[in-house]
Amino acid sequence: MTTPELLPIATGKRSWAYLSSEIRAQRGLALLTLAISAVSAAMSLIPVYVFGVLVDRVTEGAPTSTIVSVVVVITTAAVIGGIFTALSTYMISKLGERTLATLRERVLRRALHLPIGTLERVGKGDLLSRVGDDVAVMAKSIGEVIPNIVSAILLVSLSVVAMLSLDWRLGLAGMVAIPMYVLALRWYLPKSAPLYAAERVAMGERSQALISSMQGARTVRAYGLEDTHLAEIDKASGKARDIGIDVFRLFTRFGARSNRAECVGLSVILAAGFMLVQDDYVTVGQVTAAALLFHRLFNPIGMLMFSFDDVQSAGASLARLVGVIDIPDGRSPGTGAVPVDGTLQITDLRHSYDTGHEILHGIDLTVGAGETVALVGSTGAGKSTIAAIAAGSIDSTSGTVRIGGATLAELGEKGLRRHIAIVSQEVHVFAGPLIEDLLLAAPDASRADVRAALDTVGATRWVDTLGSGMDTVVGEGGHELTSAQSQQLALARLVLADPAVAVLDEATAEAGSAGARDLEAAAAAATRGRSTLVVAHRLTQAAAADRVVVLEHGKILEQGPHAELVAAGGRYAELWSAWQGR
Structure with missing residues (x-):
């Protein structure tokens, strides 16, 4: 070690x-x-x-x-x-x-x-x-x-x-x-x-x-x-x-x-x-x-x-x-640029980690306003790296990411968080009343707004069964939530934050087979009307997307609607066949 x-x-x-x-x-x-x-x-x-x-x-x-x-x-x-x-x-x-x-x-x-x-x-x-x-x-x-x-x-x-x-x-x-x-x-x-x-x-x-x-x-x-x-x-x-x-x-x-x-x-x-x-x-x-x-x-x-x-x-x-x-703060203050719409555009994206080995090789990808695009591929293909760069979580080695024509640097830290949000596989529930956990995404939201967000992702069914409802203490020292419930809270935060672009990085992976369908429905409801980039853990998410992008070794192998890719008999068709036969 x-x-x-x-x-x-x-x-x-x-x-x-x-x-x-x-x-x-x-x-x-x-x-x-x-x-x-x-x-x-x-x-x-x-x-x-x-x-x-x-x-x-x-x-x-x-x-x-x-x-x-x-x-x-x-x-x-x-x-x-x-x-x-x-x-x-x-x-x-x-x-x-x-x-x-x-x-x-x-x-x-x-x-x-x-x-x-x-x-x-x-x-x-x-x-x-x-x-x-x-x-x-x-x-x-x-x-x-x-x-x-x-x-x-x-x-x-x-x-x-x-x-x-x-x-x-x-x-x-x-x-x-x-x-x-x-x-x-x-x-x-x-x-x-x-x-x-x-x-x-x-x-x-x-x-x-x-x-x-x-x-x-x-x-x-x-x-x-x-x-x-x-x-x-x-x-x-x-x-x-x-x-x-x-x-x-x-x-x-x-x-x-x-x-x-x-x-x-x-x-x-x-x-x-x-x-x-x-x-x-x-x-x-x-x-x-x-x-x-x-x-x-x-x-x-x-x-x-x-x-x-x-x-x-x-x-x-x-x-x-x-x-x-004294650690240098590399965050861009932004220029005050305002995106014209929710289009997410990735141009000539390349990235290398500390080893110097390039894992993304000139990725070009556009997610239209209101479109849902699913990234699929084997482990190590570069899906999560693209998602993290698109969301501004990490900086790419080269290439640009734009939202509505404005680069992430032009948006700055505050502007970036207003226009794009990421929900990952690892979700943290903060200790305290459940409603306060959700208000972190929108401090000025009312109780009615919070309840509406919970209802959107289908969480009110179990929240209402808690001892104090939305005021129930959760997290460390409080009521312990399941992985699926924690993910629903994260999706409810997304609804309250109301960004134009959403990035879901295997956000339903922790649900297990039993809760996968409910959590996928919650994710679909939370991202409805938003430009959405989905790292698909389950191919049912890819099938429901407007477009599927297949990655392999840091390059785009093929892309298109689910039905067209299945009919084409390429790499995605192989993955879909394996998924159905599991």
Whole structure:
């Protein structure tokens, strides 16, 4: 089993540029948040400074009433600090959640408009891992990590300033630890960044292995491939586990280096303070305050150092999300062209997939306004490819498709969806009330319009038997529909969308023999009056069409009305004879 291609991943520089632009877009909120956070950090330092003053007062023999004033100052600072800390956390979360919401919306918008060919190449696992796991990592970072990091940075910065204000020599003594922290980070970051990036990729591969096995569960069981697929899942999971263990091992060694810096820094402050007090350069209270300030830095510095674990993970996730956003959008905006009628014209259509092997060789085909044309042929003849290109689902290698004289590029994405719709063999029923599923095709439609569409495709008979009728919850977690019922909903959506051109790509294939006739009747009713291109799974559909086009190896072999082709005794006659004798 080959590993699928992955979606692009943005560089660190590009990820930072995206994040910076989002923060600049909210400059006012960001500056207000920074100011509130600074006040919160400053309030937390006041008790330490006041405690140093108290030590000096006690040493000088000040009265016990001095303690009362100290307690009042500490209490006031604590109350103000608590208020501003709560405000700071709220403001940081607000800023972060806005940024995350914008990021999530952009990723989903781009993901929903990715070319079908791209999704087929990369598989669904990588994309789902990004919009699921990576967004969850970013949400955790914004809700928990970033507020702590901002608070820690401000507290460290203000603490260093406070130590220097007590005595510049005490400040320099405390700053001895900085090179050790820097060295620890320089050792850790180059080693951890590739590991975190590899971990996110491994998680995507694990998701792809799980999803592909679950979606193909019936096929896996039918061919006895359970052990093979379990081995693939185990391999992908084992890879993610091993990388996770390597990350934890590296992080543990990083923690030891950070603890060493803390020990050295506090020792230097105490030793320097002892000598400075002896020479009467500083007071005992000043050294006490400096030592406490540095000791207070253990938590924020540790938070900063250890947060790099989460920051690296969030950075890897951000790069994967920005990578999706940056995928070029090849959709044409259109020129505002309006088709003169429903004629579908395909000219010199050629197409090759990634292998470079051409599977369509100069197809010329016209479906007149209101005409139904059926495509028949053996598997691999190119029927579904023609249907997908005609519907604008994939772009052809060369050739043009026109609707009423306007090319698909001239119609643009919105114009295309107004004038042509495709119903394929694979139909998704969205979770929620049945009527809301149908309104996706025509949001402004009334209940009467929806019921009329259901009646057109013969679905009201079973919809009325549901507990809440059109308001019955269907899809995942709701009433389970049969394959034929799901196809009827798809055809009802087609009726509501009311395009001039309809493309049915084996839209009745899932009905089974029992429901095939009803579903074919539903398809005929839904497409009545429309130009219709049908990929015929059953030759009864071809027999009912105005014209039949026979494909073989990417070329048109013959075409004409059903009766004429049968009488001609060619390839279609052979297929029809085989169909009748089955």
